[in-house]
Amino acid sequence: MRIFVAFELPSTIREAAAALQQELTQPKGKIGWVRVDGMHLTLKFLGEVSTPRLSAIERAVKDAADGTGQLKIVVRGLGVFPGPKNPRIIWIGVESDDDRLCRLQERIDRSLALVKFPRENREFRPHLTLGRVKSSQGADGLLKALAVHRHFIAGECSLAELHLFQSDLRHGGAVYTKLWSVAL
Secondary structure, three states: OEEEEEEEOOHHHHHHHHHHHHHHOOOOOOEEEOOHHHOEEEEEEEEEOOHHHHHHHHHHHHHHHOOOOOEEEEEEEEEEEOOOOOOOEEEEEEEOOOOHHHHHHHHHHHHHHOOOOOOOOOOOOOEEEEEEEOOOOOHHHHHHHHHHOOOOEEEEEEEOEEEEEEEEEEOOEEEEEEEEEEEO
16 A cells, blocks of 8 residues: 555645635646645655555654654745756645754654665655646746745644555545544
8 A cells, every 4th residue: 555644734724725726727737736635744655565564654653753742834835846947746835933843754754764664865845735747838827826826825733643644546636544643
């Protein structure tokens, strides 16, 4: 099964992100928009994992999250990965004022490395994925629309539970199932 460690976000944040998606659909382009119910803040994507490994993953994540406490975040700003010359992912930024979110992600990455999951090579850049650009056709219009909304603010919230999700890829998009949760 394909799995990942992530935070669920409150409906107010997801609804604000969905409203922004509607504004961004005006430029022509081929973009696969993320469904509102599928928006989450991923800390670690583990990929294909066999069921027997789930208990080791759960222990590793719980150990890493122990003592963290609730995290306050602000969801704001727009951008693209890898960059404006080749936009592939449209995202909204996630910020925490005390860097605890990045430290938690680092502890999870380190803890999961102990149970044979490779460490992430890229720097952690917390974000919500809004859409995936399928073609560079219309990219200029998309970048102009992103510039107009670059100061977008979806809101702020506290995160109190971390989850392990299973991802089932389907024709209409990925469907996520929560396997277990860890209180912070």
